[in-house]
Amino acid sequence: EVRLVQSGAEVRQPGATVKVSCSVSGYTFTAYYIHWVKLAPGKGLEWMGLVDPEDGETKYAEEFQGRVTINADTSTDTAYLELTSLRFEDTAIYYCTTWAYSGYQRDDYWGQGTQVTVS
């Protein structure tokens, strides 16, 4: 069974840094990218970026460039999202997700979400 288990809720002050983890099990960690998605109150889903656990390559949405770091630790099968210089508008639920392909078929797996509150 594929599982993505995220770290617990965090509260930070403006200007601080938060790091959220996503522990993966049930498949080969290096097989698929890990994406991070933001869901802010009253807003829509927002794709933040991804990491390729196989080689550490990352891609980020321009909105978060310079404040976000996504990485993957293959020794623990865990991906991380770090967001710096936190603002009130960073208050949101952050999800990790992986898109697992088998030929043309795609199956998505999501973490349970991590609430980050900036106040």
Add this chain to the structure above:
Amino acid sequence: EIVLTQSPVTLSLSPGERATLSCRASQIFTTGFLAWFQQKPGLAPRLLIYGASARATGVPDRFSGSGSGTDFTLTISRVEPEDFAIYYCQHYVSSPYTFGQGTKLEIK
């Protein structure tokens, strides 16, 4: 960056009615790399459709996706009570993999 525009913003229907949700892209897709998600409060998004028209595992066949180029559609043939939620399209042509702003399907 590909911008996705969804319409309508809100769709008010009664159970049993047909729902048609639209997603328009700012650039032509040649690959059909368009997905649809359902979002309910307190839950992670759920993949419904990928490749513009392929149903994800376990998704009821009342959900269908269609379209190509710049115009894509999610159709729910007969809306069930559990279908009232927010629906998002997302492309996965190339980074950034942007979402549309969402369509809220609400009970009329």
